[in-house]
Amino acid sequence: NAGVTQTPKFQVLKTGQSMTLQCAQDMNHEYMSWYRQDPGMGLRLIHYSVGAGITDQGEVPNGYNVSRSTTEDFPLRLLSAAPSQTSVYFCASRGTSGFNEQFFGPGTRLTVL
Amino acid sequence: SQQGEEDPQALSIQEGENATMNCSYKTSINNLQWYRQNSGRGLVHLILIRSNEREKHSGRLRVTLDTSKKSSSLLITASRAADTASYFCATDGGAAGNKLTFGGGTRVLVKP
Numbered sequence: 495n496a497g498v499t500q501t502p503k504f505q506v507l508k509t510g511q512s513m514t515l516q517c518a519q520d521m522n523h524e525y526m527s528w529y530r531q532d533p534g535m536g537l538r539l540i541h542y543s544v545g546a547g548i549t550d551q552g553e554v555p556n557g558y559n560v561s562r563s564t565t566e567d568f569p570l571r572l573l574s575a576a577p578s579q580t581s582v583y584f585c586a587s588r589g590t591s592g593f594n595e596q597f598f599g600p601g602t603r604l605t606v607l
Numbered sequence: 608s609q610q611g612e613e614d615p616q617a618l619s620i621q622e623g624e625n626a627t628m629n630c631s632y633k634t635s636i637n638n639l640q641w642y643r644q645n646s647g648r649g650l651v652h653l654i655l656i657r658s659n660e661r662e663k664h665s666g667r668l669r670v671t672l673d674t675s676k677k678s679s680s681l682l683i684t685a686s687r688a689a690d691t692a693s694y695f696c697a698t699d700g701g702a703a704g705n706k707l708t709f710g711g712g713t714r715v716l717v718k719p
Contacts, residue, residue: 498649527707529709534711534712535711535712536695536709536710536711536712537650537695537697537709538709539706539707539708542706552706553708584649584650586650593637593638593655593657595640595652595655596640596650596652596697596707597652598642598649598650598651599649600648600649601647601648601649
């Protein structure tokens with residue numbers, strides 16, 4: 495199993511550009527999440543999904559959209575990039591048991607100029 | 608806002624020593640999890656302790672949980688240079704959805 499994969503690994507955008515961060519998992523996990531990590535800080539939840547077709551907002555959803563058309567994929571879209579969105583983005587997934595650990599992807603380092 | 612707050616923010620120890628870090632949280636939890644993050648990498652799950660458990664062991668890791676004080680500790684015994692990483696606690700409030708709330712982390716440096 496590849497686990498959780500994310501593309502791209504690095505991205506530089508100009509203010510106002512849009513882009514999609516890709517996330518895929520091959521563990522048949524129902525739950526998927528997007529987090530951002532700013533320097534020296536922990537992770538903050540952006541959006542999450544409890545299954546295909548179901549998404550909800552996390553702690554810092556503004557400026558981001560998500561969709562979940564399949565169990566495997568959970569893309570994160572930046573609608574109009576701003577410098578404040580410069581961060582490292584992590585996708586995670588877990589199974590349906592309430593005590594399951596989360597599996598994280600390797601992250602996407604995004605810089606918005 | 609962050610649910611968990613780790614203490615200390617940074618820790619430097621010699622190889623072979625024990626490393627202890629603490630996590631405090633604010634609201635009731637279903638479980639508390641500890642993760643490790645090596646520089647430039649994603650987070651890796653270390654151990655989970657349920658709200659009705661007080662202590663848990665996994666190899667050189669020992670986690671305690673005191674729900675009355677809303678705090679947890681992670682002890683790494685006989686540390687190795689490879690333990691150099693940031694360690695995060697994350698609380699699961701148990702609500703539907705995948706909501707883990709992370710603290711700011713403790714940066715641990717183990718000197719050989």
